[in-house]
Amino acid sequence: MKIVVDDKIPYIQEKLRLLADEVCTMRGASIGADDVKDADALIVRTRTRCDETLLKDSKVRFVATATIGFDHIDTAYLERAGIAWTSCPGCNAASVAQYVESSLLLLQQEKGLSLHEATIGIVGCGHVGSKVRMVAERLGMRVLICDPLLGNPDFVPLSVIEQDADIITFHVPLTRQGTYATWHLADDSFLHRLRKVPYLINTSRGEVVDNTALLKAIQEGRVRDAVIDVWEGEPLLNEDLLQHVFIGTPHIAGYSADGKANADNMVINALCRHFGLPLPDRVRPPKLPAGFHYTGNPLELYNPMRDSEALKNNPSGFEELRNNYPLRREYFDV
Numbered sequence: 001m002k003i004v005v006d007d008k009i010p011y012i013q014e015k016l017r018l019l020a021d022e023v024c025t026m027r028g029a030s031i032g033a034d035d036v037k038d039a040d041a042l043i044v045r046t047r048t049r050c051d052e053t054l055l056k057d058s059k060v061r062f063v064a065t066a067t068i069g070f071d072h073i074d075t076a077y078l079e080r081a082g083i084a085w086t087s088c089p090g091c092n093a094a095s096v097a098q099y100v101e102s103s104l105l106l107l108q109q110e111k112g113l114s115l116h117e118a119t120i121g122i123v124g125c126g127h128v129g130s131k132v133r134m135v136a137e138r139l140g141m142r143v144l145i146c147d148p149l150l151g152n153p154d155f156v157p158l159s160v161i162e163q164d165a166d167i168i169t170f171h172v173p174l175t176r177q178g179t180y181a182t183w184h185l186a187d188d189s190f191l192h193r194l195r196k197v198p199y200l201i202n203t204s205r206g207e208v209v210d211n212t213a214l215l216k217a218i219q220e221g222r223v224r225d226a227v228i229d230v231w232e233g234e235p236l237l238n239e240d241l242l243q244h245v246f247i248g249t250p251h252i253a254g255y256s257a258d259g260k261a262n263a264d265n266m267v268i269n270a271l272c273r274h275f276g277l278p279l280p281d282r283v284r285p286p287k288l289p290a291g292f293h294y295t296g297n298p299l300e301l302y303n304p305m306r307d308s309e310a311l312k313n314n315p316s317g318f319e320e321l322r323n324n325y326p327l328r329r330e331y332f333d334v
Helices: 013-019 075-081 093-111 127-138 158-164 188-193 211-219 239-244 257-275 304-313 315-323
Strands: 002-006 022-026 041-044 062-065 084-086 119-123 142-146 167-170 199-202 225-228
Touching: 002 013, 013 022, 013 257, 041 257, 062 257, 075 084, 084 257, 093 127, 093 167, 093 199, 093 225, 093 257, 093 304, 119 127, 119 158, 127 142, 142 158, 158 188, 188 211, 211 225, 211 239, 225 239, 239 304, 304 315
Parallel strands: 002 022, 002 041, 041 062, 062 084, 119 142, 119 167, 167 199, 199 225
Antiparallel strands: none
């Protein structure tokens, strides 16, 4: 058995070598048809486009992406070709919620936002949005949720969030068709309808927010400030927008070691089920350094300002910053 795997998926290679005769690690963006033609399984991240061009005439019968989203996978082609595929829904939801919590605390600390007096509008209440809801409630915020696909009578239409929210945070998949398509959900029209000059947070997909329109809204004072982790056209990005936002990071909101280990385990479980292999021991994230001191302040575990400063100082290093991300834990593992 041969497995081709993105070399930036951490912690997983040791377990895969217990299961396969050959494990070939490669830079995700460089994986090509010649690399996978004799592989049985392919394990990727968002930088590998899995479609007919890559997989036609290959031996691949299983594709896994160690990510929540799967818009880089041509699922219709894989299903026609009889290739099983899986993603990792919810794997890093707690990591993204940690990112949002730290960002909210920084808005309070640096911008004077009173969280317990603020209303947050959460757009999308799936794996991530539901955890962000718990964070916001724990911080004493008033919470409005918009997710028409869930049909919850307690949720509100987007128009209510546009009128009432002091912070708007997006946690939706990227879809381009249908009644509730999310491509440019926050477009120029949306940004003109905002009543309270809110803060905007996007940790979903870059194209959910029209980046050009957002920059204009910030410059014109219709958006107070923004926290942006995902960008249109990444790894290229609107550098003017980057310099204007409060926090701008290189698509790492879900990059805690805990979230990565969760994804590894979900991928391995699916791989073993598909090929009828025995499960190895679970992947566990490394512990924080022995000298780490934690007093209970969430910003001691993770402060996104460090990632923001690194990207603002080196916008062209977007991929390097993602691919060489330092250890980050969601909690203090004694």
